Amino acid sequence: MIGQQIDFDDGAHFAFTDRWGGVSTSPYGELNLGGAVGDEPPLVRDNRRLAAGALGLDPADVVWMHQVHGNGVAAVTERQADGAAPTVDALVTGRSGLALAVLTADCVPVLLADPAAGVTAAAHAGRPGLAAGVVPAAVAAMIELGADPARIVGAIGPSVCGRCYEVPAPLRDEIAALEPDTWSQTSWGTPALDLPAGVRAQLARLGVSVHEMSHICTMESSDHFSYRREQRTGRLASYVWLDGTHA
Template sequence: MTTASSLLSAIPGVRHAFFSREGGVSGGIYESLNAGIGSKDYPSNVAENRRRMAAALGVEPRRLLTAFQIHSPDVAVATGPWDPASRPRADAIVTATENLAIGVTVADCGPVLFVDPNARVIGAAHAGWKGALGGVLESTIAAMERLGAVRAGIVAAIGPLIRQHSYEVGHEFVERFIDADATNAQFFVPAGRDNRAMFDLAGFIRMRLENAGVLMIDDTGIDTYSDERFFSYRRSMHRGEPDYGRHVHAIVLEAE
């Protein structure tokens, strides 16, 4: 049902989970642990799946929080439960509140979980290509600092995401990254046809974290496209499926 970061797992007082698609109640293309509020799955199934995720994290369902994600660099600060219907529009959440699980919803994009174990501040960022290029990781770190974290003490874990061997992009995509910084060329290799390339999103995320001063970084290494245990937007589109499931990956501070 879950994949874990060995680095985060070694930190006392913190629980986290990168959930797979296994262990839920949804059927068909959503089988089985679909957490996508925005999917076309039955809302009752999504609610039950999220309840199971909350239980695995040791919190009440209302204390498992995700935002309305918009591929932005925006960060929400959570101090308590919020109404899912009016959840903030943001692509990262940070908190210093105990027993409050904060997470991101993904299906190929990069989930990054953060903790400063000394300051007891956590964060979760949704880093697709647009958010990562736009600064969502740096915004998350800065928001954690405002809660008392020290970036040199932050530990980060990169979860399951689409990996370079599965992530083919066009030349306009490559140009956007190189126009932003010529050194970004290192994250592309030729795809072998039609002037296309393969993009290393995980490598790009790691570089942005390191450049921001976060040096303790773990990576699960899982490719959501090729690993059927995980939902994949791109795989679903290639198969002509009408929709796709979403994961929630989350982290929580245990009460002292």
Template sequence: MTDIPTMTSPALSRLGGLRHAFFSRDGGVSQGIYAGLNGGVGSDDDPAHVAENRRRMAQTLGVAPERFLTLYQVHSPDVVVAEAPWPTAERPKADGIVTRTPGLAIGVTAADCGPILFADGEARVIGAAHAGWKGALTGVLEATVAAMEGLGAARGRIVAAIGPLIRQPSYEVGDEFVTRFTATNSDYARFFSPAERDGHAMFDLGGFIRARLERAGVGTIDDTGIDTYPDERFYSYRRTTHRQEPDYGRHVHGIVLE
């Protein structure tokens, strides 16, 4: 096993019979603006560095690199069931992935968006979802839970762990963004607080994700509480944009049934 620092969810860890990890930038070989454990195959990083980083993550999860599956993420509510490895170049376009196949690690990529790992320890069904604001609003979390149910999970038994993501103190949005949410449900106004600039608000993505999981009937919800924007241990799309850097690295967070 490699010696890569990871973060884990106490609630998921208590289930037994599975391994999971929320990775930071620590322990990788990428250089420059990608320095660290960049797993983004869609980045302009050296492909050999990305492959080595992903190999190290796979090894940390206890699987071969070809058995660590990720998606071509498109900020959708779409979810796929993984039963066997697929080539990286042929990964499905979706934002949620579930499986009941032991030894098949599944993961999602993030650099400010919310990575959520799921497990029903009794049914031995796991899932992972990539929830940025659009995916969370359009139902990727609920779709992941439903797909797990299709494999035998019970939503009341499911443990969901929310990983590192951009938090409300760092997530300033315009009024049109607020309107998009409140037009869907007026109650969503509670996830916004006033910003210093007129016509702007601060969005609580983590709180919104938790609320959607609660409404979906998920039994246990854990949260790392980490804000990727100010924490230099993590890649951040928004921080990169503010610094006018040409690109950014991506984390891959994963889970596997033993």
């Protein structure tokens, strides 16, 4: 269920789910946390409750997004009402006890925290979002809330790797012109993009250190959902939060 959880002494937490331990059935089996992929809504709610419980979180303290592959950022200060997920690809909060969640099934989940400032962010960096600058936008929103890039720690979660993300050569050239570290080649010798490397490069230029860079390729791992491998499938979730109680 929780494929990986990273807990820091200063009260910051990063967590990444795998596909197991939920109640959804094929093709969304088992722990589908995405509410817009065709799964039954009651099953998604149960999965979100199970995942939150495994993390020691109240499901009401988890904030979700309606992701659209852009660079929009929403600042969050309160619990989220049902059906009120903002249409953005990054969330930021200065409120301890609120967990920010990002959904993926090959795109790059990016989690960021500055515990000293009490600020966290979560970003969904697919190819369009990375090119549009969603990661720098998330860091800028954190800075507006008092975060310092030198204190921010980041985690890059499971996503499709540069050996598997095949794209047409003109597209590789277009994205690599914006972020050179994305240039890659598949294991079978065709043009590819390495989105996790691109995210890491963007964070490094902003002065943000990456504490965790996942070695898991979602397309290669049967323990993770992959849109490129399965098309109709579920969504993983990545969470970031700081210790505290929502009031």
